[in-house]
Amino acid sequence: MSTTSEIAVEFRDVSFEINHRLLLSNLNLSIYQGEALILLGRSGSGKTTTLKLINHLLVPTQGQVLVSSRPTTNWDAIKLRRRIGYVIQETGLFPHFTVGENVGLVPSLEKWPAQKIEARVYEMLDLVGLEPKQFAQRYPHQLSGGQRQRVGVARALAADPPILLMDEPFGALDPITRLELQQQFQYLQRQLGKTVIFVTHDIQEAFFLATRIGLMYAGKLVALGTRREFIQSQHPEAQAFLACLNAANNWEQLN
Numbered sequence: 486m487s488t489t490s491e492i493a494v495e496f497r498d499v500s501f502e503i504n505h506r507l508l509l510s511n512l513n514l515s516i517y518q519g520e521a522l523i524l525l526g527r528s529g530s531g532k533t534t535t536l537k538l539i540n541h542l543l544v545p546t547q548g549q550v551l552v553s554s555r556p557t558t559n560w561d562a563i564k565l566r567r568r569i570g571y572v573i574q575e576t577g578l579f580p581h582f583t584v585g586e587n588v589g590l591v592p593s594l595e596k597w598p599a600q601k602i603e604a605r606v607y608e609m610l611d612l613v614g615l616e617p618k619q620f621a622q623r624y625p626h627q628l629s630g631g632q633r634q635r636v637g638v639a640r641a642l643a644a645d646p647p648i649l650l651m652d653e654p655f656g657a658l659d660p661i662t663r664l665e666l667q668q669q670f671q672y673l674q675r676q677l678g679k680t681v682i683f684v685t686h687d688i689q690e691a692f693f694l695a696t697r698i699g700l701m702y703a704g705k706l707v708a709l710g711t712r713r714e715f716i717q718s719q720h721p722e723a724q725a726f727l728a729c730l731n732a733a734n735n736w737e738q739l740n
């Protein structure tokens with residue numbers, strides 16, 4: 486895997502509070518270029534909040550988030566977001582745009598010439614396994630959920646951003662399509678060398694995709710490390726997740 490020791494995103498003692506509720510406290514975390522950092526945690530543990538602090542949808546109430554060594558508060562928010570692809574569970578595709586227009590959105594906002602956009606759209610649809618001639622002219626409602634997710638990934642990759650934020654992107658899919666997309670995504674991430682921060686509450690997904698796993702619990706990062714290190718963690722929340730993994734793997738013992 487092509488990780489370098491250069492830091493792509495850094496949280497320096499970050500807390501985030503809203504309406505006197507502390508959603509995230511004292512987060513310190515460096516994410517290296519080219520790695521797939523999986524944020525794992527149960528519902529409400531603060532994973533999405535952490536992602537939104539990276540692309541400036543939220544601003545820390547304490548500390549700093551740095552992207553390419555610059556605090557997000559010093560970035561022009563639009564320029565920052567163009568460097569960061571964002572894929573969410575409900576894909577956020579524009580319903581009145583065709584698949585091609587959705588995928589070409591950021592390149593057209595960046596005023597690429599029409600021919601270059603079209604070539605890029607075809608390249609991206611190919612990359613995520615959708616036959617461009619068949620799919621580029623369709624509308625999102627004419628696709629299955631799995632196909633929409635593929636379009637969401639193609640759109641996030643279209644302007645070649647160095648960083649990708651993925652918020653439970655495959656959560657709503659059937660397990661077979663999900664595994665297929667996870668495999669394709671892992672291949673793509675390694676080929677393209679993107680820095681990926683991927684949110685999930687599924688430990689199998691985390692183990693499959695991770696360079697490192699960051700475990701969140703009640704707004705805190707309570708464990709951080711490789712799969713091997715995660716298995717050795719004594720934190721009760723890590724143990725609870727590992728118990729889920731073991732339960733899933735021990736189904737043969739059921740009669």
Ligand SMILES: Nc1ncnc2c1ncn2[C@@H]1O[C@H](COP(=O)(O)OP(=O)(O)OP(=O)(O)O)[C@@H](O)[C@H]1O
Nearest residue numbers: 503506508526527528529530531532533534535686
């Ligand atoms: N705008 C808000 N105002 C108040 N509380 C909020 C707000 N946004 C999120 N929260 C709360 O912050 C906590 C963390 O939310 P967050 O969405 O980061 O969790 P998560 O780990 O991504 O959960 P899930 O896996 O369910 O998406 C939750 O308890 C949530 O209810």
